[in-house]
Amino acid sequence: MNGFDLSADVALGALASMHGEQSPEAARERYAIAVWCQLIEPGDSVAGRIIAARGPVAGLEAVLAGGPLPEVTARELAEARKRWLPRLSARAVAASLATAAARGVALVTRSDPSWPGQLDDLGPHAPLCLWVRGDVRALRRFEASVAIVGARAASRYGDHVAMELAADLASEGIAVVSGGAYGIDGAAHRATLATGGLTAALLAGGADRSYPAGHTQLIDDIAQSGIIASEVPCGSAPTKWRFLQRNRLIAALSAATVVVEAGWRSGSLNTAGHAAALSRPLGAVPGPITSATSAGTHRLIREYGAQCITSADDVRELLGLTPRTDAVTGVDAGRTGEATRVQDAMSTRSWRESTDIARRAGMAADAVEAILGLLRLDGSVETGAEGWRLRTAAG
């Protein structure tokens, strides 16, 4: 048992007092999760299945006892034990908990009322817990949030767009999730804070560490009113693996992901892939085709069906919300009226020539033909040898 006793460890008392546990069982479970965090890397589905089958305490005891476990294959368990057991150290767990206590980092688990249940959509890859700086109760407010992510080496255009989108959405009470990085992430966080909105930065390293170092002040500011969270324990370094796994948390915590700028190899495409794997809506902001930092977003639009995002209203639509804009401007206003007149002049039963429709609508035939073309694109009308007619809802 490597000198480990889940019921007697010295850190248990400290942890219980820090979280005001109601019962020794709850404290033991939380401590077992802290131990698991020390053993595994994010997204370890072998651990996920053992814990799903047995809970964190019995699962850990079973792994330490060394016998076979039916929920995983013998080979998986043998490989996992090889990964996990060298990391088993009561001292390391105690150190991470002491750092957490010192830096005000809470350990939030699935048993906590503030647990954001949408993370469980990750199944066996779901995080066991979140280490959180800030007001943990705010975690529940991310169910209808939007992730705004993108290139670290963003252009001024990208920074501008990220700030405009975040400020607009945040001012409407939509929480903004990002990764705390330079570039798009930082712009989204800053604009959200500036408008008094709620933002969460999900970090790849421990929640006690400010990474990147140049964002120490920003991360402290976010913790003041929002959330700094990580699934790895305090003291953990941000590795490449943890960055990529952190991306799945960004996609899973938010209701939709918007990529503002991304190069061909941007990590944001990884976040987009996770959003897609979770069937969460995915949006991408277009930009100049001459800009390398928009190559990735155009690829998402072209090849992966990401919605083309041109405004905060488009993001609201992605989230399933009604666009805020009341005053429809430009061609939309014109089109609404004109399209209505054209459709009023049409029939679902009879085919009519465009000139006939123009006459009935009292409109110029040129305008009618263009509107018919556009109405056909959106499936409202159809054309045949004898002209045009309205499509029925069933058609």
Place this chain on the structure above:
Amino acid sequence: MNGFDLSADVALGALASMHGEQSPEAARERYAIAVWCQLIEPGDSVAGRIIAARGPVAGLEAVLAGGPLPEVTARELAEARKRWLPRLSARAVAASLATAAARGVALVTRSDPSWPGQLDDLGPHAPLCLWVRGDVRALRRFEASVAIVGARAASRYGDHVAMELAADLASEGIAVVSGGAYGIDGAAHRATLATGGLTAALLAGGADRSYPAGHTQLIDDIAQSGIIASEVPCGSAPTKWRFLQRNRLIAALSAATVVVEAGWRSGSLNTAGHAAALSRPLGAVPGPITSATSAGTHRLIREYGAQCITSADDVRELLGLTPRTDAVTGVDAGRTGEATRVQDAMSTRSWRESTDIARRAGMAADAVEAILGLLRLDGSVETGAEGWRLRTAAG
């Protein structure tokens, strides 16, 4: 008969000699079409149906004779005669033919071998003829052409993109159609000429008139190696109606339409609507969402399913051609190899965990998960409670 005699008009001889007619019947038909051009406005489907039923000569005689015509309703015919007959003037026809002869403008009809048959996809709205400056034989080379159109008040970005796309496509032998206007149209024509490619400018006014005036030299240059064409006779002014109808010719002459820049109310959206009405592929170039001249192209992408065009290769794909680029660069190269490895490690029958797939592929699980997300977006793989599997072609 308003002093009109189709067999004896003085213009008939001149027209016959100009076109080297083989027979008096052919000369009479061509002359009748010249008369029709004088009577109607572009896209007049009542004329289209009469001529489809009777041919231009008998159709014109029947209209002049004044009796009922079964192919159109009495009301349609009465209204059409009211529109047409005030314009009936042998002198005007002779003048338009004289101008055509003086300016080297040929009258190309459906009976001519150089007639671009794709225009007939417009049905009763198809043009009766084209008045053409340039080498009429080149008309047939527009079957696989691309229309590159957009805002007159283009940005430097739009001008740049139009030139890059046109130059790249034209250098590969793809003909470029546009409207001869300032902005995107002019950039597309100029770049095509500069690379020795073939271009056609479809004008809203007569082919003898250089409109806009500032493009007189450009239009002359196009006529040198390419095509200046219009469906209205020489001497006709470019009216708003004729501009919009000209747009349908741009969409119908080319195999695909690409809008480079367009404002909310741009005439290019009208061209796009015509392309859609003809079921021709439609592409739109994205740009900064902060640019008013890209608002229309984003709308085409968001609302009307236009393909997002980021390169000449994307246009080739729109045309159904194989992209020229041999050297796949950036993430594509990486992804092709990695995606293949991931798919090789998967099964169509068994569900596998991503960690299992990563082990079989000998790849890092983080890379595998991101690739699985993207492969799911393009429908190659599917995910369930037990992991991932390849989708079959039928699935």
